[in-house]
Amino acid sequence: MVSDESIISRLHERDESALQDIRRLYGELCCQMAYRILENRQDAEECVNDMLLAVWNSIPPNLPMSLQAYLITLVRHAAINKAKYESRQKRGNGAFTLALDELAEILPSGEQVESAVECRELMLAMRAFLSSLKPETRHLFMQRYYMAESVQTIAKKNHMSESAVKVTLFRTRKKLKEHLRKEGLL
Amino acid sequence: MRPMDLMEALGELPEEDVAEELAYAAPPKRTTFLVSKPFLTGVSAAACLFVTVGLGFGIWAGQQEIESRPPQETAAVLQTQTTTQTTALSTTQTTSTAAHFRTQTSSGTASAALASSTGLTTQTTAVSVQTRTAATAIVSMEPNPEPVITTEPPMDTTAVQLPETTSAAPETTTQSQTVQTERTTRPTTTTDPPSMDTDPPGGATAPVHGDAPYPGEPAFHTQVSGMQWTITPVCMGDEPETFELPYQITGERYRIESVETNDSASSPFRLYQLYDAELGRYWLLSQFPMNGFSQEIYWDSGTVQVENLQDVMPVAQISGFVITYTFPEQSPEYTVCWTDGNYIMVMSGSDSRLLTLDLPEHFRTE
Numbered sequence: 001m002v003s004d005e006s007i008i009s010r011l012h013e014r015d016e017s018a019l020q021d022i023r024r025l026y027g028e029l030c031c032q033m034a035y036r037i038l039e040n041r042q043d044a045e046e047c048v049n050d051m052l053l054a055v056w057n058s059i060p061p062n063l064p065m066s067l068q069a070y071l072i073t074l075v076r077h078a079a080i081n082k083a084k085y086e087s088r089q090k091r092g093n094g095a096f097t098l099a100l101d102e103l104a105e106i107l108p109s110g111e112q113v114e115s116a117v118e119c120r121e122l123m124l125a126m127r128a129f130l131s132s133l134k135p136e137t138r139h140l141f142m143q144r145y146y147m148a149e150s151v152q153t154i155a156k157k158n159h160m161s162e163s164a165v166k167v168t169l170f171r172t173r174k175k176l177k178e179h180l181r182k183e184g185l186l
Numbered sequence: 187m188r189p190m191d192l193m194e195a196l197g198e199l200p201e202e203d204v205a206e207e208l209a210y211a212a213p214p215k216r217t218t219f220l221v222s223k224p225f226l227t228g229v230s231a232a233a234c235l236f237v238t239v240g241l242g243f244g245i246w247a248g249q250q251e252i253e254s255r256p257p258q259e260t261a262a263v264l265q266t267q268t269t270t271q272t273t274a275l276s277t278t279q280t281t282s283t284a285a286h287f288r289t290q291t292s293s294g295t296a297s298a299a300l301a302s303s304t305g306l307t308t309q310t311t312a313v314s315v316q317t318r319t320a321a322t323a324i325v326s327m328e329p330n331p332e333p334v335i336t337t338e339p340p341m342d343t344t345a346v347q348l349p350e351t352t353s354a355a356p357e358t359t360t361q362s363q364t365v366q367t368e369r370t371t372r373p374t375t376t377t378d379p380p381s382m383d384t385d386p387p388g389g390a391t392a393p394v395h396g397d398a399p400y401p402g403e404p405a406f407h408t409q410v411s412g413m414q415w416t417i418t419p420v421c422m423g424d425e426p427e428t429f430e431l432p433y434q435i436t437g438e439r440y441r442i443e444s445v446e447t448n449d450s451a452s453s454p455f456r457l458y459q460l461y462d463a464e465l466g467r468y469w470l471l472s473q474f475p476m477n478g479f480s481q482e483i484y485w486d487s488g489t490v491q492v493e494n495l496q497d498v499m500p501v502a503q504i505s506g507f508v509i510t511y512t513f514p515e516q517s518p519e520y521t522v523c524w525t526d527g528n529y530i531m532v533m534s535g536s537d538s539r540l541l542t543l544d545l546p547e548h549f550r551t552e
Contacts, residue, residue: 066205073204077197084190103189122191123198130203135210142207146196 004067011059019052026071033072034079036148037096043082051075076146095150102169103145106177107186122185129179133172140165141172 002021010018027048034047051074064070083096130138136158143154144165151169155162180186 065201066208069201069205069208072208073197073199073201077194080190080193080197100189100193103192107189107192119191119195119198122195126192126195127199127203130199139207139210142196145193146199146204146207 008059008064008067011055012063019056022052022055022067022071023048026068029068030071030075033147034075034082036150037076037079037083039096044079047075047078047082050078054078072147095153096148098150099145099148102173106173106180121183125180125183125185128183129176132179133175137168137172140168144169 002025007018007021007025010021030048030051031041031044034044035041038044038047051071054074055071058074062070130141133141140154140158143149143157144151149157151162151165154160155165158165160168177186
């Protein structure tokens with residue numbers, strides 16, 4: 001059994017076998033993550049490759065505390081970047097697209113957040129908002145809008161009914177809207 | 187701001203936040219019931235059916251029992267009547283003139299105390315009895331069953347008339363009248379009917395001749411020497427068996443005590459009808475808790491005052507022969523007493539489930 005510490009250690013030693021272990025251990029997880037956003041298996045695998053390249057380039061110097069979270073963040077970032085590009089070409093109908101639509105309900109304007117400062121402020125606001133939620137609610141929110149999982153999957157994982165998940169997410173979105181408004185971001 | 191911006195902002199969350207989220211363990215699935223839901227539904231339905239059938243059978247059996255009683259018995263004492271009306275011991279009409287009093291009770295098992303001070307002649311007064319779910323039990327305390335009781339068969343099983351001596355014209359209360367009781371003139375200690383020409387002590391009442399003791403329930407008969415009373419406790423809105431019967435009459439003060447056996451304090455109404463056969467007068471005492479300490483008290487005549495255990499309080503409201511008084515919460519023990527100058531009756535209790543009616547010794551008519 002290969003541990004995360006071993007993989008990170010070998011990455012620091014520039015041992016390429018660490019990438020093979022990452023693909024073997026976390027490849028499918030990352031691919032699914034990207035697939036939920038992109039709805040295309042080939043694009044998802046491209047994102048996984050991009051993620052592996054980013055890992056190779058960022059470790060070292062980075063020393064992730066959680067390799068899984070680090071990989072998920074990277075692949076998600078890659079997938080979203082790709083989705084932004086793809087969205088100009090076509091519009092999907094998957095869980096991620098629906099999640100975007102749900103978030104669009106609480107966002108009155110379509111102006112893009114351009115500056116890094118604004119993006120940073122938004123991240124901090126989101127973080128504060130998430131910390132204010134109950135763990136169960138935060139988990140549902142993150143599963144839906146971070147992991148881009150479908151409502152059905154979330155309900156199954158959390159032993160809840162779909163309607164209960166939808167209601168919880170709806171209320172959480174309302175709270176988010178209120179929170180963003182208080183923060184002056186809306 | 188676009189939704190994608192929010193998604194990107196989420197992607198910027200620190201690694202520890204994401205790690206924490208990934209490590210989050212969903213709460214365990216709720217354990218399944220050992221008994222399946224359809225089974226529970228079936229059991230519930232069966233229970234409901236059982237209760238419904240039981241209630242229906244109970245009502246039917248009660249009606250059969252009432253119908254099977256001989257007319258005399260029905261006419262004499264025990265009357266159980268169920269109607270659907272919700273008028274609860276409400277109206278106690280009293281017409282008070284210089285010549286007579288007339289009390290008419292349109293609901294609750296109530297025999298009226300008819301009082302006349304002058305020019306009384308024997309007439310027949312119909313007494314209306316109406317209860318919603320009322321059980322009437324008359325406790326007769328007659329040490330000497332000497333009085334000749336003539337009970338004529340009622341014209342109608344539901345109509346029994348009570349002859350009495352008043353100057354008032356015969357009046358039958360017709361509002362939802364369900365039971366009328368016919369009573370014959372009943373001498374008490376003498377063979378002659380009580381003279382109506384003489385004002386009774388107190389001057390406010392005139393004899394009303396009572397009915398025969400209830401023959402069907404020997405347990406209800408309590409003999410107290412020197413007394414000839416008929417006491418009628420009525421439970422309304424409650425099953426009769428929620429009271430421990432008979433009401434006990436003990437001691438010098440002739441305490442009539444009623445203790446509910448159930449815990450729900452669901453009896454909203456009690457009525458006691460005391461009949462002084464010596465003087466031929468009725469005392470109609472009822473207790474109608476509106477809530478925990480609110481009482482509605484009916485009486486036939488006299489001065490009424492309500493007091494708790496600490497001090498005498500004025501009557502909150504008097505309307506005709508109805509007194510309504512709300513007992514303060516801090517003094518759940520209460521005593522109600524009223525007098526017409528000769529008699530004092532005291533009713534005391536600690537809460538709505540315990541009612542004690544103290545009859546002072548001088549209430550006796552010797």
